[in-house]
Every structure is written in C-alpha cells, then in structure tokens.
Amino acid sequence: MTRALVTGASRGVGAALKARMEARGDEVIGTSTSGGDGLMQLDVTDPASVADLGNSVTGPLDLLVCNAGIFPDRHERLDDGFPAEMWAESFAVNVTGVFLTVQALLPALRDARGRIAILSSQMGSSEKAGGGSYIYRASKAASANLARNLATDLRSDGIAVGAYHPGWVATDMTSHKGELSPEQSAAGLIDRFDALTLDTTGCFQTWDGRDHPF
Numbered sequence: 001m002t003r004a005l006v007t008g009a010s011r012g013v014g015a016a017l018k019a020r021m022e023a024r025g026d027e028v029i030g031t032s033t034s035g036g037d038g039l040m041q042l043d044v045t046d047p048a049s050v051a052d053l054g055n056s057v058t059g060p061l062d063l064l065v066c067n068a069g070i071f072p073d074r075h076e077r078l079d080d081g082f083p084a085e086m087w088a089e090s091f092a093v094n095v096t097g098v099f100l101t102v103q104a105l106l107p108a109l110r111d112a113r114g115r116i117a118i119l120s121s122q123m124g125s126s127e128k129a130g131g132g133s134y135i136y137r138a139s140k141a142a143s144a145n146l147a148r149n150l151a152t153d154l155r156s157d158g159i160a161v162g163a164y165h166p167g168w169v170a171t172d173m174t175s176h177k178g179e180l181s182p183e184q185s186a187a188g189l190i191d192r193f194d195a196l197t198l199d200t201t202g203c204f205q206t207w208d209g210r211d212h213p214f
Helices: 012-023 047-056 084-112 134-157 182-195
Strands: 003-006 027-032 063-066 115-119 160-165 203-206
Touching (some): 003 012, 012 027, 012 182, 047 084, 063 084, 084 134, 115 182, 134 160, 160 182
Parallel strands (some): 003 027, 063 115, 115 160, 160 203
C-alpha cells in the first residue's frame, strides 16, 4: 500500500488521482485551499500553511503529488495584458508553492525513500513554443526545471522526482474542453508514478508514458 499526498485534490485531475488511488487501497491525504470534505487545508502560497502541513504529516510518505496550480492568463492580450500581479500569483502557486511543499515534506519523504511527482504541462516545453499564455507557460517551464534539479539533489536520499504532462484534460481550468477526462488522465499518471525510480528520476513524461522534451 502506498501512502501518498496529493495537493489540489478538491476537483479535476487531483480529485481523480485521490479517488483512483484510494480505490486500489492506497492511503491518500488530499489537500485544498479551503480544506473540508475530507481534505486538509493547504494554501501553497502561505509559508505558514505549508509549514503546518509538514508538521501534521508524520511518518513515511511514499509519494508526493504536486498537482495544485492555476492558469489565469488564458485570454490576456500581449499589448495590454499579463499584469505584474498575475505573474506573481502564478509563480507563487505553480513554482514557489511546489518547492515549499516539497521542502516541508522532505523528512517524511526521506523516511520512505519516496517519490515526488510534479504536474507540469507541455505548454512549459521550450521546444513546443505555441505562443500566448506567457505566464502559465513560464511557470510550467519553471516547475519542470525544478523537478529536474530536485532529482539531482535528492538522488542521494533515494528520492526519485519526475515532471508530468497530464494531457489536455476537460476540467474547470480548461473550461471543460479537452481530449481526456480527469479519470483517464489520472489512470495514466498513476501508472507513471508507480514506474518512477532512481533509474528514471529527472524525467518529463506525458500521462501515457511518452518522454516529453523540456
């Protein structure tokens, strides 16, 4: 049985990951910004909230899934959009929040020689530069880079780290447009997490197992 923690588990892919892992018998701690409904409260932009999570999760943690994220700049215009506060908020959630969560849970992950899965996006790939959505693209590029560098530093602790593209999933984030349901994405992602080892640490893969360019 895997003991896992999934951030952003109140809806979408995060909720599907939690439900699917629990259905196979895993112990899953889910978080959301507001908490409730069986989820722990976690605001990844608040260092005190992240520290409280770290203090609350005791004992070995086999898997951390950093899923919480935002995509606020889908409809911004290049000439007059993309305000500074939107950049700050997006990086606080999609990058800094990921790092702080990993940092807070390192003792539990080290106890288990666990795994860290960071949900990035193909929109963060430098080789797939489709233009637009600059904030989201930049933050997801940073999260993939973060995963790769954590993989280097945590190898000696026996902790494997991977970055993953969940696919184009029909969720609130995509206005329910997409090629995959959250359940389909979650099924593929869980297979990827299960396969993550020190031999594949530092990978960037799609939900269905293809290596993705950084």
